[in-house]
Amino acid sequence: MTAARAQANLLSLAVALTALVSATALGLVVADGALASADREPGERRAAGAAAERLVSAEATAVRQNVLDQSAVTGLSAADLDSLAPPVANRSVRVRLGGETLLRRGDPTGGATVERVVLVAERTTRSRSEAVGDGDQLTLPRRTDRVKLTFGSESGIETVRANDRVVLHDPGGLTGQFVVEPSRYETTTLSFAGGTARVVVESTPLRTEKATLRVTVDG
Known part of the structure; x- marks a missing residue:
């Protein structure tokens, strides 16, 4: 009876040891996979973060910090991003x-994703031809940060102000094309001084809307 009990105990011990070895091996495999994933993800996250940061700050893709240029990012290529x-x-x-x-x-099905809430800016062009004289004013569309003024050869306009700031001046009369960059943060009114002129005003206001930028990097 004692021998039988001893054999049973040995068998139980052998089974327990086998289970322990199997569980340990499985744990090592899982841990090894987790470590490999952990080693890989920081690099992917850093790459995704770097790409997102450059997209929202580089002159090639952003109007200003966190304001993406719609036309620039629409044409983005892999070489551009690299x-x-x-x-x-x-x-x-x-x-x-x-x-x-x-x-x-490639196939970025996993990896790391970085998100940024941004504004997306789209430029629209508005053009109008006006007869102006001394004291006349023209108000530009909101968020206009660039305006092109074209004066005819018979122009008698000598000075142009953007709000209270002199942006163009020629005592002999302004003729030809001029580019003015008013502040995008306030509505700008152009005022004219001198004689009379026909001027073509081409403004490029920015229209913005909020969106989420997501950059995923895998491998």
């Missing part, structure tokens, strides 16, 4: 703006 943010080179990457995918390379 140039802006070298850490994403040779990696799978996807860039989304709102509900639109701007760029996709």
